[in-house]
Amino acid sequence: MQMVGCTPFVVVSYFYLWYVPPFHSWKFMWYLGFYCLYQTMITCFHVPYSALTMFLSTDQKERDSATAYRMTMEVFGTLIGAAIQGQIVASAHASKHCRLYNVSTEAPGNGSEDSHNLHSTINPALTQEFLSHAKEVYMIAAGVIGVVFLLCTAVLFLGVKEKDDPYALKTDKPIQFLKGFKLVMQHRPYIQLTAAFLFISVAIQLVQSNFVLFCTYAVDLRDHFQNIVLTLLMSAAISIPLWQWFLQRFGKKTAAYCGISWIIPFTVMLVCFPNLIVAYVVAVSSGLSVAASLLLPWDTQDTAIQEHKNHGNQNSNNT
Numbered sequence: 001m002q003m004v005g006c007t008p009f010v011v012v013s014y015f016y017l018w019y020v021p022p023f024h025s026w027k028f029m030w031y032l033g034f035y036c037l038y039q040t041m042i043t044c045f046h047v048p049y050s051a052l053t054m055f056l057s058t059d060q061k062e063r064d065s066a067t068a069y070r071m072t073m074e075v076f077g078t079l080i081g082a083a084i085q086g087q088i089v090a091s092a093h094a095s096k097h098c099r100l101y102n103v104s105t106e107a108p109g110n111g112s113e114d115s116h117n118l119h120s121t122i123n124p125a126l127t128q129e130f131l132s133h134a135k136e137v138y139m140i141a142a143g144v145i146g147v148v149f150l151l152c153t154a155v156l157f158l159g160v161k162e163k164d165d166p167y168a169l170k171t172d173k174p175i176q177f178l179k180g181f182k183l184v185m186q187h188r189p190y191i192q193l194t195a196a197f198l199f200i201s202v203a204i205q206l207v208q209s210n211f212v213l214f215c216t217y218a219v220d221l222r223d224h225f226q227n228i229v230l231t232l233l234m235s236a237a238i239s240i241p242l243w244q245w246f247l248q249r250f251g252k253k254t255a256a257y258c259g260i261s262w263i264i265p266f267t268v269m270l271v272c273f274p275n276l277i278v279a280y281v282v283a284v285s286s287g288l289s290v291a292a293s294l295l296l297p298w299d300t301q302d303t304a305i306q307e308h309k310n311h312g313n314q315n316s317n318n319t
Contacts, residue, residue, distance in 0.1 A: 006044040007153045011146040013038035018142040020135050055162040068244040071295045072237055077152070079233040081145055086226045088141040089134075200260055204293050207267060207286075219274040228283045235287025236294070243292050252296060259292025 016034045021027060056066050175183075184190065215221040215228060247255035266285040270278055 002048050003045050003153060004157050006041045007150060009041040010038065010045060011149055013041055014149075015139070015142045015146055018138040049156075052160065052162070056160070057163065064244070064248075068240055068295060071291075072240045075233060075237040075240065075291065075294065079230065079237060081148070082226075082229060082233060084144060084148075085141040086230075088144065089137050090226070200293050204290065207263065211286075214270070214274075215279060219279070221276060221279055224276060224279070228279055231280055232283040232287045232290065235284045236291040237287075239288045239291040240295050242288075243295050247296065256292065256296040259296060260289055262292070263289035 013034050017031065017038060021030050053063055053066050053070065057063055212225070215225050221228065243255055243259055246259075263286050266282045270282045
């Protein structure tokens with residue numbers, strides 16, 4: 001119910017992130033407010049969504065398989081969303097729109113005169129038309145993504161059934177929040193895993209953000225960037241089953257170490273050899289590492305939570 005309750009707020013806040021308000025002086029506060037609202041609501045959605053895996057089955061292997069399936073579909077969803085929104089807003093980023101600035105064809109004179117001719121031939125009507133078109137396509141894209149989000153939430157609510165937790169404490173008195181939080185904080189392996197997951201997520205986000213800037217401005221691949229991102233996401237989606245097999249054969253810790261550190265040499269390679277072919281090679285290789293960073297911490301976290309519950313039940317039974 002929590003996921004269903006916050007879904008409308010997620011959709012509305014996401015839509016207004018791409019809406020251009022009619023005023024100018026308070027635009028910063030407008031986008032800051034809706035961005036904070038969106039992040040708050042999407043967190044309210046993701047907390048029960050992520051915890052739902054623990055209530056799908058009592059078998060560890062089944063939960064690992066469910067996690068792999070969930071993350072594969074999540075990456076595919078990101079891929080589909082990026083493709084849909086990218087194709088809708090592509091017309092607002094095409095380099096052909098540079099023709100809006102009609103450079104004068106008159107014979108060039110001195111530098112100042114050429115500069116005057118350049119600025120005097122800008123067509124304000126065409127520029128305003130292009131800006132209006134850009135605003136419209138971004139709102140259309142946001143609306144489409146919002147509808148998809150609503151449909152996926154409806155499928156989740158109607159199609160997924162929770163099971164009772166067999167590891168829950170057998171008591172009629174519920175555990176208070178602060179007491180439960182204290183018990184979790186005393187479980188050292190879980191704290192270490194959570195800290196590692198935090199730093200891994202921060203590192204991946206920084207790499208992705210700087211990858212956007214690097215491809216756009218440093219190596220002039222802005223025309224290919226959409227395809228590079230889609231290649232990375234496709235590589236991540238395809239490689240999740242591979243990491244699921246790898247962790248079952250070699251263990252979760254080995255898989256996490258190998259998979260997450262895989263991105264380092266290829267990122268360095270792009271910096272040393274910045275060209276289009278290397279960018280696609282890095283995108284495919286980085287997709288493998290992104291898949292590992294999405295799948296393995298959740299699998300390991302699920303194991304740590306189950307061990308903590310078993311330990312708590314044993315202590316409860318002893319007392």
